[in-house]
Amino acid sequence: MYLSRVPVNPLSHAFRRDYSDVHDMHRTLMARFPEAPQDVPAREHQRLLWRLEGQGRELVMYVQSREHPNWGSLPEGYLGGRALVRSLQPVLSAVTDKAEFNFRLTANPTRSVLPPPNGQKRPRGTRRPIHDPELQVQWLIRQGERHGFALLESSTGDPDVVALPRHPVVGYKEAPPNGSGRSRLKITVSSVTFDGRLRVTDPEAFRAALQSGIGRAKAYGCGLLSLAPARRVG
Numbered sequence: 509m510y511l512s513r514v515p516v517n518p519l520s521h522a523f524r525r526d527y528s529d530v531h532d533m534h535r536t537l538m539a540r541f542p543e544a545p546q547d548v549p550a551r552e553h554q555r556l557l558w559r560l561e562g563q564g565r566e567l568v569m570y571v572q573s574r575e576h577p578n579w580g581s582l583p584e585g586y587l588g589g590r591a592l593v594r595s596l597q598p599v600l601s602a603v604t605d606k607a608e609f610n611f612r613l614t615a616n617p618t619r620s621v622l623p624p625p626n627g628q629k630r631p632r633g634t635r636r637p638i639h640d641p642e643l644q645v646q647w648l649i650r651q652g653e654r655h656g657f658a659l660l661e662s663s664t665g666d667p668d669v670v671a672l673p674r675h676p677v678v679g680y681k682e683a684p685p686n687g688s689g690r691s692r693l694k695i696t697v698s699s700v701t702f703d704g705r706l707r708v709t710d711p712e713a714f715r716a717a718l719q720s721g722i723g724r725a726k727a728y729g730c731g732l733l734s735l736a737p738a739r740r741v742g
């Protein structure tokens with residue numbers, strides 16, 4: 509596994525296209541890697557996760573992948589500096605039982621909303637974004653129970669984490685063909701960035717989450733969990 513730090517040029521026409529259409533961003537990133545084997549979903553094979561940080565002219569893309577990327581093949585002018593790639597193995601090796609880390613995670617917290625009863629035995633729910641910060645933290649706590657970590661407590665006894673909302677991103681992809689021809693399906697992703705401290709409770713499950721990501725919308729800038737040596741947040 510590899511983690512790349514990719515400075516991008518916000519004045520690049522190709523980057524502005526991707527910035528306005530998160531599906532195009534996903535395709536641009538996937539094109540930096542060898543093709544996946546037949547009948548294997550490309551993103552899942554590559555375990556591609558990414559996150560865009562910064563503002564104005566200081567934008568950086570963090571990209572995690574199974575294989576080493578070829579950032580030199582990006583469109584001319586896309587890079588805003590030298591792309592750095594390092595192995596994720598030292599981070600994975602540092603994951604031990606009860607190890608503590610500072611973390612950052614941009615995620616897409618959602619909940620399932622059931623439709624009104626219509627006589628079906630098992631009505632399917634619709635995924636809706638969670639906007640309330642307290643409920644977002646509760647969502648993250650549940651993710652920790654599934655993925656082998658627990659949030660540490662602050663001096664007040666509350667979870668030592670802050671949840672910062674991000675502007676929703678949109679994208680467009682081909683919808684399944686119908687009788688009237690092809691159409692484009694709009695994608696809207698609401699996300700939040702969590703910064704805080706955690707303790708590992710199940711190293712195997714936690715390593716799997718580091719490599720595969722957490723939550724939904726992983727193709728669209730969500731799910732990448734970044735770690736640093738633990739220190740108190742505020």
